[in-house]
Amino acid sequence: MSRFLEGLNDRxxxxxxxxxxxxxxxxxxxxxxxxxxxxxxxxxxxxxxIRPAEIMALTFTNKAAKEMKERLIDLxxxxxxxxxxxxxxxxxxxxxxxxxxxxxxxxxxxxxxGQDQKTLIxxxxxxxxxxxxxxxxxVIRGFISNQKDKLITPKEAFDLNFxxxxxxxxxELYMLYQxxxxxxxxxxxxxxxxxxxxxxxxxxxxxxxxxxxxKYILVDEYQDTNKAQYLLVNLLAxxxxxxxxxGDDDQSIYGxxxxxxxxxxxxxxxxxxxxxxKLEQNYRSTKNIxxxxxxxxxxxxxxxxxxxxxxxxxxxxxKLYNASNEHDEAIFIVKKIQDAIEEHYKEYSDIAxxxxxxxxxxxxxxxLIKSTIPYKIxxxxxxxxxxxxxxxxxxxxxxxxxxxxxxxxxxINVPKRGIGKxxxxxxxxxxxxxxxxxFKAAMGNENIDSLNNGAKKKVQGFVEKIRVLMSMKExxxxxxxxxxxxxxxxxxxxxxxxxxxxxxxxIDNIEEFKxxxxxxxxxxEDKSIEAFLADVSLMSDLDKAEDVxxxxxxxxxxxxxxxxxxxxxxxxMEESIFPISRAMNTYEELEEExxxxxxxxxxxxxxxxxxxAEARMLYGRTSYNPKSRFINELPLxxxxxxxxxxxxxxxxxxxxxxxxxxxxxxxxxxxNETIYKQxxxxxxxxxxxxxxxxxxxxxxHKLFGIxxxxxxxxxxxxxxxxVAFESKGIKKLMLHFAPIKKVK
Numbered sequence: 001m002s003r004f005l006e007g008l009n010d011r012x013x014x015x016x017x018x019x020x021x022x023x024x025x026x027x028x029x030x031x032x033x034x035x036x037x038x039x040x041x042x043x044x045x046x047x048x049x050i051r052p053a054e055i056m057a058l059t060f061t062n063k064a065a066k067e068m069k070e071r072l073i074d075l076x077x078x079x080x081x082x083x084x085x086x087x088x089x090x091x092x093x094x095x096x097x098x099x100x101x102x103x104x105x106x107x108x109x110x111x112x113x114g115q116d117q118k119t120l121i122x123x124x125x126x127x128x129x130x131x132x133x134x135x136x137x138x139v140i141r142g143f144i145s146n147q148k149d150k151l152i153t154p155k156e157a158f159d160l161n162f163x164x165x166x167x168x169x170x171x172e173l174y175m176l177y178q179x180x181x182x183x184x185x186x187x188x189x190x191x192x193x194x195x196x197x198x199x200x201x202x203x204x205x206x207x208x209x210x211x212x213x214x215k216y217i218l219v220d221e222y223q224d225t226n227k228a229q230y231l232l233v234n235l236l237a238x239x240x241x242x243x244x245x246x247g248d249d250d251q252s253i254y255g256x257x258x259x260x261x262x263x264x265x266x267x268x269x270x271x272x273x274x275x276x277x278k279l280e281q282n283y284r285s286t287k288n289i290x291x292x293x294x295x296x297x298x299x300x301x302x303x304x305x306x307x308x309x310x311x312x313x314x315x316x317x318x319k320l321y322n323a324s325n326e327h328d329e330a331i332f333i334v335k336k337i338q339d340a341i342e343e344h345y346k347e348y349s350d351i352a353x354x355x356x357x358x359x360x361x362x363x364x365x366x367x368l369i370k371s372t373i374p375y376k377i378x379x380x381x382x383x384x385x386x387x388x389x390x391x392x393x394x395x396x397x398x399x400x401x402x403x404x405x406x407x408x409x410x411x412i413n414v415p416k417r418g419i420g421k422x423x424x425x426x427x428x429x430x431x432x433x434x435x436x437x438x439f440k441a442a443m444g445n446e447n448i449d450s451l452n453n454g455a456k457k458k459v460q461g462f463v464e465k466i467r468v469l470m471s472m473k474e475x476x477x478x479x480x481x482x483x484x485x486x487x488x489x490x491x492x493x494x495x496x497x498x499x500x501x502x503x504x505x506x507i508d509n510i511e512e513f514k515x516x517x518x519x520x521x522x523x524x525e526d527k528s529i530e531a532f533l534a535d536v537s538l539m540s541d542l543d544k545a546e547d548v549x550x551x552x553x554x555x556x557x558x559x560x561x562x563x564x565x566x567x568x569x570x571x572x573m574e575e576s577i578f579p580i581s582r583a584m585n586t587y588e589e590l591e592e593e594x595x596x597x598x599x600x601x602x603x604x605x606x607x608x609x610x611x612x613a614e615a616r617m618l619y620g621r622t623s624y625n626p627k628s629r630f631i632n633e634l635p636l637x638x639x640x641x642x643x644x645x646x647x648x649x650x651x652x653x654x655x656x657x658x659x660x661x662x663x664x665x666x667x668x669x670x671x672n673e674t675i676y677k678q679x680x681x682x683x684x685x686x687x688x689x690x691x692x693x694x695x696x697x698x699x700x701h702k703l704f705g706i707x708x709x710x711x712x713x714x715x716x717x718x719x720x721x722x723v724a725f726e727s728k729g730i731k732k733l734m735l736h737f738a739p740i741k742k743v744k
Contacts, residue, residue, distance in 0.1 A: 004039045004043045011281065015277040021273055022274040023243070024245055024264070025279060026248060026304055027246050028282060029602035034067065038075055041055055044216055052080050053081060055084070056216070058220065060088070089189055093111070095199070106185055110184070111188070117141050118138065120180055125137065136498045139499055144177060157170075158175060211237075216240075217233065221247050222246060224247070224252065225259065226258035250303055252592070252595055253557075253561065253595050253596045280306050280309055284564050288318065289601060291638055292635060316606060319607070319642045320641050321642050322611075322641070322643060326617060329571060329612075330366070331367060333611065334368065334371050348375075348550045350566040351552050351568075352555065352567070354557050355557070355572050356556065357508055357577075358508065360618065363515075368552060370732065378554070378555035389510070389513055391411055391491070393533070395411055395469075396529060398466055399473055416494075419462065430448055442459050442462065468488065477521065478529060479620075491510065557597075560600065566605045566606045567604070567607045568600070568608050569611065570597075570600045570610045572611070575628055576625050579628065597630045694712075699741065703739075705725055721735045
C-alpha cells in the first residue's frame with residue numbers, strides 16, 4: 001500500500017486514489033480535507049509519472065497556501081519543483097506577468113490596494129463634477145467590484161443601467177476608473193482574475209499552453225468561489241478534465257461577498273462524469289455536537305445530503321441558557337469561563353465567544369475587562385478601539401474640554417467637510433505661535449491671512465457645530481446630547497450613503513455606543529458628560545493592559561470558519577439577531593444564516609453553550625425577541641437547560657433561583673455604604689478573612705499588585721470597585737469576578 005494512504009479512513013483513501021477525471025470531495029467540518037488534498041497530490045506524483053510542475057492547487061488565503069506547501073514538502077521529501085500552490089490572485093499575477101502585454105499593459109504593471117482604488121475613484125468623481133457625498137468612493141468601489149465579480153464590463157454595466165440615472169452614472173464612473181487604471185499601467189485585485197479570463201478568451205493559444213501544462217488542478221473551499229473564479233477554474237481544466245474540487249456546501253457563508261453556492265451544488269451538471277466522495281467522519285467534535293449540527297442543517301433544502309459522524313461516542317450535552325438580558329448573559333458566561341479555568345484546568349485559549357455581529361462584543365468585553373480576563377478580538381478591533389467609537393468619544397471630549405487639541409485634530413474633518421491637511425497645519429501654527437488651543441485658533445480663523453475664504457468658511461462651519469452642541473450640554477441628558485451630536489455631524493447618514501458591509505458594521509457600533517450611554521445613565525447618580533468620559537477612559541485604559549497570548553477569543557461566526565476550540569459559547573441566539581433581520585427577506589438568505597449556525601456549532605470540540613436573552617439592549621434600543629429558530633431546531637435529547645444558576649440582573653425578574661441560592665447559602669451583609677458580600681471565589685483567600693468588601697480594604701491583584709479600594713458602587717454580582725494600585729493607578733473592577741484577594 002502506498003505510504004500516502006497510511007492513516008487515512010476509507011473515504012479519504014477513495015478520494016486520494018481517484019486520480020483521473022472530475023472529482024467532487026464533499027468535506028464536512030473537521031473531516032481532514034487538507035490532509036486529503038495534500039496526500040492526493042503526493043499520490044498523483046507517485047503513481048502517474050506526473051511532474052510536480054504539472055499540478056496546480058488553488059486556495060483562498062496565503063495562510064492556507066503556506067500550510068499546504070509545508071505539508072507537501074514534508075510528504076514528498078523535497079522541493080515542490082515548479083508546482084503552483086497559491087491563491088487565485090497570486091496565480092493570476094504569475095500568468096499576467098508573462099502574457100499581459102497582449103492586453104496592452106506592460107509586465108511591470110502595479111497592483112492597486114483598497115486605498116489606491118479609493119484615491120483613483122475620487123479623481124474620477126472630481127473629473128465628472130460629481131458630489132462625493134452623493135457618490136461616496138467606498139460605494140462606487142463596491143459597485144465596481146461587484147460588476148467585476150460577475151464579469152460585467154463597463155460598457156455592459158452602462159447598457160444594463162441606462163434607464164436608471166444614478167446607476168448609469170456609477171457605470172460611467174466604472175468606465176472612467178477602468179480607463180485610468182489602464183493609463184496608469186495598474187490593476188486592482190479583481191482585475192487580476194478578470195484580465196486573466198480575458199487573456200484566455202482572446203488568445204486561445206495562451207489558454208492552451210496553460211491547459212496543457214497543468215494536467216491536474218485542485219481547488220480548496222470550492223463553495224466560496226464566485227462567478228469569475230468559477231470560470232477561470234473551468235477554462236484551465238477544460239482539456240484534461242482532471243479537476244478536483246474540495247468543499248462543503250453546508251459551510252457556504254459568503255454569499256454577501258459574491259460566493260455562489262451553485263458552483264458546488266451544480267458540479268455534477270457541469271461534469272456529468274464526475275465522481276463524488278463524501279468525507280463525513282469528523283475528527284474534531286463529540287457525537288452530541290455533531291448530531292445537533294446535522295439536525296439543524298438538515299432543515300436546508302439547497303444542499304448535498306450528508307451527515308457528520310465520529311468514532312467517539314457521547315460527549316457533553318449542549319447547554320442552553322435563557323438569560324434575562326445581555327448583562328445576565330455576559331455574567332453567566334464569565335462565571336462559566338472562571339469555572340472552566342479554576343475547576344476544569346482549561347486554558348483561556350481553549351475558549352471562544354462567537355456572535356453574529358461585531359457590535360455584540362461590547363457587553364462581553366466590558367465584563368471580561370472588569371473581571372481582568374484576558375481576551376482578543378479576531379477579525380476586528382476591540383470595541384473602544386474602533387474608529388467610529390473613538391471619533392464619537394473625541395467629539396464628546398471636545399464638548400467637555402475644547403482645549404483637547406488631540407480630539408479636535410482627530411475630528412475637525414470627520415465626517416469629511418473639506419478641511420484638508422494644509423488648513424489644519426495653518427491652524428496648528430497659529431495655535432503654537434499664540435499659545436492657544438487648536439479650537440480657539442479655529443474660532444479666530446478669519447485672522448489667518450494664509451487661509452483662503454473657502455477654507456475659512458469650512459472651519460467656521462465646524463466651530464459653529466461644536467458651539468451649538470456645547471450650548472446644549474447643560475440642558476440635555478447625555479443620551480439626548482449624543483443624538484444631537486449624530487444629527488449635527490450626519491455621521492450615520494454619511495455611512496448609510498456608503499451602503500457597504502463595512503459601513504453598516506460601523507453604524508451598528510455607533511448605535512451600540514448609545515447602549516453604553518443608556519446603561520451609564522441608568523446606573524450612575526452623576527450622569528454628566530464629565531463622569532461618563534471618565535468612566536469610558538477607565539474602561540479603555542484597563543483594556544490596554546498587557547496583551548496576554550493565553551486569552552479568550554471573541555469573534556464573529558464568519559471569522560470562526562476553519563477554527564476550533566474545546567469550549568465555545570454561541571451568544572445572542574434570538575430572532576432578528578441570529579438569524580439577522582435582513583437575512584429573512586429570502587429563503588436563500590435564511591439558508592445561509594442556517595449554514596452559519598452550522599459552522600458555529602461545529603467549531604466546538606468538547607463543550608458548547610448556546611445563549612439567548614429575553615430582553616437585549618443593542619444599538620441603544622431594548623428589544624424583546626423570541627429565541628432563535630435555530631435553538632428550536634436542536635434535538636431535545638441533545639440539549640440541557642442550565643437555568644439553575646440564573647442571576648437576577650437589571651429591572652427584569654429572574655425565572656431561576658434566588659441570588660442567595662446562587663451562592664449556596666452565603667449571607668449578604670449590608671453596610672452603611674450599601675456594600676454586599678461577595679462569594680469567596682479567589683485563589684488562596686484566607687478563610688478567616690471576611691469575604692465582603694469595604695472602602696479602605698487592601699487587596700492583591702494578579703496583574704496590578706497591591707491596591708486600596710477607594711470607591712464602591714452597585715450591588716451583588718454587579719458590585720464595582722475603584723481600586724488605587726500602587727504602580728498602576730486607579731482601576732475599575734467587578735469585584736465578584738476580579739482575580740483579587742484581601743490583604744491583612
